[in-house]
Amino acid sequence: MVKAWFMDNETTDQRLEHHRNPPEFIEIDELFKKTGVEYFLIDADNYQNDKVLVDLRQKRNYTYEDEITCSEKCLPDYANKLKSFFTEHLHTDEEIRLVLDGSGYFDVRDDKENWIRIAVSKGDLIIIPAGIYHRFTLDANNYVKAKRYFVGEPVWLPYNRPADDMDCRKEYLKHQSEAFAHLNKV
Numbered sequence: 577m578v579k580a581w582f583m584d585n586e587t588t589d590q591r592l593e594h595h596r597n598p599p600e601f602i603e604i605d606e607l608f609k610k611t612g613v614e615y616f617l618i619d620a621d622n623y624q625n626d627k628v629l630v631d632l633r634q635k636r637n638y639t640y641e642d643e644i645t646c647s648e649k650c651l652p653d654y655a656n657k658l659k660s661f662f663t664e665h666l667h668t669d670e671e672i673r674l675v676l677d678g679s680g681y682f683d684v685r686d687d688k689e690n691w692i693r694i695a696v697s698k699g700d701l702i703i704i705p706a707g708i709y710h711r712f713t714l715d716a717n718n719y720v721k722a723k724r725y726f727v728g729e730p731v732w733l734p735y736n737r738p739a740d741d742m743d744c745r746k747e748y749l750k751h752q753s754e755a756f757a758h759l760n761k762v
């Protein structure tokens with residue numbers, strides 16, 4: 577089950593938990609209201625038949641899917657890839673990931689520039705909205721296998737911060753000011 581918390585400001589190894597002292601966790605509902613990040617629990621061993629995922633794909637028209645494995649052995653150009661994943665960026669489309677195995681951290685910025693760390697593991701499906709500043713890192717286990725979904729032809733292009741003039745960023749900030757209240761969860 578997913579957990580999320582506010583990060584400290586230490587510049588030590590990005591794969592550590594980086595809890596504040598004392599730790600400050602945030603509930604998933606609160607995370608959605610603050611950032612628009614959505615979370616669903618999926619049966620990773622039988623995801624093709626998982627009703628939540630089937631409904632989600634249908635309603636949001638996720639027509640594309642593939643699988644990615646991040647580990648030193650499986651990912652070409654591993655060190656540079658990890659560096660780019662961990663560089664603060666945004667996308668013009670949602671980033672949808674379902675963890676099939678292993679684990680990792682998605683970090684997202686809240687409205688006060690805090691980093692919130694979301695620890696994902698097997699069965700966690702996370703939707704990072706278009707226009708939010710975020711980054712990804714493996715944790716100390718150095719391994720994650722995940723499904724990626726997309727509407728139409730996939731565009732994985734990251735726009736590194738600053739990207740404040742982009743339409744998707746402006747749109748995101750508007751949604752955030754409305755606490756994402758108009759967005760319907762499946």
Ligand SMILES: [Fe+2]
Nearest residue numbers: 667671710734
């Ligand atoms: Fe991203």
